[in-house]
Each structure stands twice: as C-alpha cells, then as structure tokens.
Amino acid sequence: MTRKPLLSVENLSKTFFLHEQNKVIPSSSQVNLTVYAGKLTALIGPTGAGKSSVLKSIYRTYLPSSGRLLYETAAGVTLDLALALEHQILELRREEIGFVTQFLHTLPRQKTLDVVAMPLYRQGVDKQEGRARAAELLAELNIPERLWEVPPATFSGGEKQRVNLARGLIASPRLLLLDEPTASLDAKTTDRVVNLIQRKKEQGTGMLAIFHHADLVKRMADEVVELMVPVVNV
Amino acid sequence: MDKILEVKGLSQVYGPGCDLCFASTGPDFETNICPHCGSIVALHDLSFDLYKGEILGIMGESGSGKSTAVKCLYFDQMPVGGSATFFDDSGQKPLFKLNPAQRRSLRNHRFGMVYQNPNLGLNFDISAGGNIAERLLMSQVMNYSEIRERARELLARTEVLTERMDELPKNFSGGMQQRVQIAKALATRPPLLLLDEVTTGLDLSVQAKILDLILEIQSELNTAMIVVTHDLGVIRLLAGRTLVMKYGRVIERGLTDQILEDPQHAYTQQLVASAL
Numbered sequence: 001m002t003r004k005p006l007l008s009v010e011n012l013s014k015t016f017f018l019h020e021q022n023k024v025i026p027s028s029s030q031v032n033l034t035v036y037a038g039k040l041t042a043l044i045g046p047t048g049a050g051k052s053s054v055l056k057s058i059y060r061t062y063l064p065s066s067g068r069l070l071y072e073t074a075a076g077v078t079l080d081l082a083l084a085l086e087h088q089i090l091e092l093r094r095e096e097i098g099f100v101t102q103f104l105h106t107l108p109r110q111k112t113l114d115v116v117a118m119p120l121y122r123q124g125v126d127k128q129e130g131r132a133r134a135a136e137l138l139a140e141l142n143i144p145e146r147l148w149e150v151p152p153a154t155f156s157g158g159e160k161q162r163v164n165l166a167r168g169l170i171a172s173p174r175l176l177l178l179d180e181p182t183a184s185l186d187a188k189t190t191d192r193v194v195n196l197i198q199r200k201k202e203q204g205t206g207m208l209a210i211f212h213h214a215d216l217v218k219r220m221a222d223e224v225v226e227l228m229v230p231v232v233n234v
Numbered sequence: 235m236d237k238i239l240e241v242k243g244l245s246q247v248y249g250p251g252c253d254l255c256f257a258s259t260g261p262d263f264e265t266n267i268c269p270h271c272g273s274i275v276a277l278h279d280l281s282f283d284l285y286k287g288e289i290l291g292i293m294g295e296s297g298s299g300k301s302t303a304v305k306c307l308y309f310d311q312m313p314v315g316g317s318a319t320f321f322d323d324s325g326q327k328p329l330f331k332l333n334p335a336q337r338r339s340l341r342n343h344r345f346g347m348v349y350q351n352p353n354l355g356l357n358f359d360i361s362a363g364g365n366i367a368e369r370l371l372m373s374q375v376m377n378y379s380e381i382r383e384r385a386r387e388l389l390a391r392t393e394v395l396t397e398r399m400d401e402l403p404k405n406f407s408g409g410m411q412q413r414v415q416i417a418k419a420l421a422t423r424p425p426l427l428l429l430d431e432v433t434t435g436l437d438l439s440v441q442a443k444i445l446d447l448i449l450e451i452q453s454e455l456n457t458a459m460i461v462v463t464h465d466l467g468v469i470r471l472l473a474g475r476t477l478v479m480k481y482g483r484v485i486e487r488g489l490t491d492q493i494l495e496d497p498q499h500a501y502t503q504q505l506v507a508s509a510l
Binding site: 016018056060061087108121122 | 449491495
C-alpha cells in the first residue's frame with residue numbers, strides 16, 4: 001500500500017545571518033524526511049545538528065532558507081509551508097499542526113486547565129467541555145488535581161512540560177511536532193507520556209519528534225532520520 | 235477568513251513637506267526629518283490587511299510612526315496619502331473619503347480606541363459610569379436604567395470595582411483608568427479595537443491583568459485588534475502577526491514568533507537581542 005505522506009521535507013536547509021557580526025551560521029543542512037498519518041518519525045543526531053531548527057522551520061517559527069516542506073492539508077491540498085501565507089500558517093496552527101516545545105509560554109493569570117484547553121477554545125469548543133477534556137488529560141499525565149486551578153508559572157520543570165504536552169495533544173492535531181517531550185520526566189511518568197503519544201498515533205496523528213533517549217526512539221519511532229552537524233566553510 | 239481592514243500606502247508628514255521628503259528619509263538615511271524642508275516623515279507607504287478577530291502587532295521604538303498609524307485610522311488626524319478600507323457589515327467604507335458625519339459614526343460605533351494616556355480616552359470630569367454612558371448615548375441607547383446596567387456590566391467585565399462607578403476616573407490608579415478606558419472602548423462592541431501602548435508605564439502585575447483582559451475580549455467577542463507597542467513581551471503574548479517599524483517605514487513583517495526568534499532585518503535583530 002502506498003500512501004501520500006502527511007509531510008515531506010525535501011532538501012531543507014536553514015542558515016542564520018547575523019548582521020551585527022556579518023556572519024552566516026548554518027543550522028540544518030539538506031534535510032529530507034517524511035511523516036505519515038498515524039506514524040512517528042524520530043529525528044536523531046548530535047547537538048548542533050539542527051534538529052530543533054527542522055521542527056521550527058516546519059512550524060515557521062524559523063523561515064526556511066531553502067528546500068520544500070510539502071504538507072497535505074485536511075482539505076486535501078498540498079501546501080509548501082515555506083511559502084504559505086502567514087494567515088494560512090496561523091490557520092494550520094489553530095486547526096491542524098501542533099508543536100510541543102521545551103518551554104511553556106502562558107498568560108500570567110491563566111489557570112492550568114485553561115492553558116491546556118486553549119487550543120480547543122480557539123476551535124470554538126465551549127469552556128465547560130474544554131475544561132473537562134483538559135482535566136482528563138492532566139489526570140492521565142499525573143498532574144495533581146490541586147494544581148489544575150493554579151497558573152503553571154510556579155510548577156516544576158517536569159510539571160510544566162506535561163502541561164505543555166497536554167496542550168499539544170488535546171486538540172488531536174493532524175501533525176504534531178515534539179521537541180524532547182520527556183526530557184525532564186522520571187521513568188514512571190515517561191511511561192504515561194509514551195502511552196498517551198502512542199494512543200494519539202493510533203488515532204491518526206502523524207508525529208515528528210526529537211527524543212532525549214535512544215531507547216525512546218526504539219520504543220516509539222516508525223522511521224528514524226539522522227542529521228549531521230553542518231560543515232562550516234570558513 | 236474575512237478581511238476587516240485594508241490599508242494601502244498610508245503616509246503622514248508633519249510640516250510643510252516637499253517633493254524630496256520621502257526620498258531622503260527612512261532607515262537608509264537613519265532619520266525621519268527631511269533635510270530639505272525640515273518636515274517629519276512620520277509614516278511612509280504603510281500597507282497591511284487585518285482579518286476579523288485577528289490581533290496584529292505594530293512594534294517599533296519612539297518616533298517609528300506606529301502611533302501615527304492608529305491615530306490616522308481613528309480619524310485623530312488625516313494622512314497626507316494612502317487609503318484605508320473598512321469592511322463593515324453594511325459594505326466597504328473608504329475611511330479617508332468619508333464625510334465628517336460618517337467618520338463620527340464609525341468612530342463612535344464601530345471602532346474602539348485605547349490610548350496610552352487615559353486622559354485622551356476618558357473625560358476626567360465625569361464619573362467612570364458616565365464615561366461609558368456617553369458612548370452608549372452616541373449609540374442611541376437612551377434608557378437610563380439600561381445605560382446604567384450596561385455600564386455596570388462593562389466595568390465588572392474589565393474588573394473595575396462597580397461600587398466606584400460613580401467616582402471620577404481622575405481619582406483612580408493608572409491601571410484602573412486603563413481598564414475604564416477599555417470598558418468605554420468596548421461599550422458598543424466594536425469589531426475593530428485600536429490599542430496604543432496600553433500597558434506602558436503600568437506596573438507588571440497590572441500589565442498582566444490588562445493583557446489577560448485583552449485576550450479574553452478577543453476570544454469572547456472576536457474583535458480584530460491593532461496593538462501598538464515597543465514592548466516585545468506584549469507583542470509575544472498578544473499578536474499573531476507583527477509589523478516592525480523604523481523611521482516611519484515597515485522594515486520587517488511576519489508571524490510574531492518568527493519575528494522574535496528568527497528576525498531577518500539588522501534592526502529587528504538588534505532590537506530582539508537587546509530585549510532578551
């Protein structure tokens with residue numbers, strides 16, 4: 001059976017130009033990969049190989065320097081994410097593409113339940129249902145109930161990360177980008193996260209992920225792509 | 235997605251102006267003062283689209299022209315060039331070709347403005363509730379008890395103590411004045427809200443409350459907003475897309491997270507680097 005990939009990245013390169021120092025800094029070089037619905041592609045490689053840059057280029061937090069990022073939308077249109085209009089990207093972020101980063105940016109007073117439910121609110125789900133679904137996920141990720149009504153600003157690193165993950169998974173995006181989703185978690189909590197990600201995969205979410213540990217790659221990945229540190233020509 | 239505002243080639247010059255004003259100012263010349271006639275080129279060739287329910291950020295330091303842009307859109311001043319079209323439920327409105335009565339009508343019913351200085355947006359000589367009543371009266375809400383009820387609701391919504399609605403806003407703290415101003419701007423449920431440095435000068439906890447409030451309003455009422463600020467933190471939290479301005483020109487535009495994490499222009503790189 002041949003299926004069209006959800007995402008195919010072709011010859012993606014990302015370099016930064018620092019005006020102040022008149023310097024070009026290469027980050028990712030000639031990256032090729034595919035992500036299929038319901039499958040997980042893992043990005044591996046040493047620090048500095050530009051793994052996070054690939055995720056950020058796909059999410060358009062970085063402007064790709066060259067290459068194509070072909071994404072199949074829910075409407076069946078193939079869109080090059082490198083060239084898509086800002087409005088198209090914002091709409092995809094709202095409806096189809098999720099990103100779990102290592103950092104949690106939230107509004108100062110927003111309660112954890114609302115932080116997690118936010119992607120649902122943006123899709124028009126009402127507050128009561130959004131909060132109920134957020135509560136389910138938080139419970140599954142072992143975040144104590146006493147923290148649900150508190151803003152996550154004072155949470156530990158691991159708690160914040162799980163809040164971030166819950167927010168990334170709640171709306172069941174078609175494509176999910178995961179940047180070390182288990183980096184600061186203990187073994188037991190990691191298992192819970194792994195189960196949850198596995199379930200979302202079975203529900204059809206295609207994932208591109210960076211994992212901290214090799215054994216997680218083994219457990220989770222359907223496909224592995226290795227990146228090399230780009231060569232600097234001086 | 236539906237467009238609510240389309241701005242094309244908006245320009246503004248303070249002073250007599252001459253043929254060389256635009257050609258001899260801007261980021262390349264590192265000035266917005268015309269060397270030939272001494273006029274200030276506050277804005278040159280600003281173009282952007284705004285969609286329903288979207289928050290657009292305009293970022294830049296003092297003198298970059300960002301406030302001039304929103305003041306032109308709110309009819310506080312007439313630009314020397316360019317056009318702006320407002321897509322209202324009742325049809326397209328070319329802002330700078332409207333007669334004074336039509337302009338007043340948009341200003342009173344369809345646009346809301348929140349100034350950095352509450353003194354500009356509020357009448358300090360009438361009560362907080364009265365300020366809101368004033369705007370409701372312009373919208374033909376005439377029934378006293380209805381006006382009072384709406385004012386109370388709006389003040390409660392913006393977290394102003396309703397026991398104080400009969401007090402003069404000049405006796406309020408800066409943060410509370412700003413919230414009364416937001417309540418007033420929202421009184422007619424305008425589809426377009428302009429916010430000019432609304433959190434500047436307020437202490438951090440008050441800033442946070444105002445930012446929360448703005449986002450809640452945006453998600454509840456689907457209000458399109460233009461947020462003018464020099465504060466990168468405010469831009470990060472509020473705006474989906476951002477324009478970066480310098481010397482009256484847009485030097486970079488993009489998704490907000492891209493502008494902050496992967497700025498392309500030398501000036502934006504410098505701005506972001508010095509803020510973090």
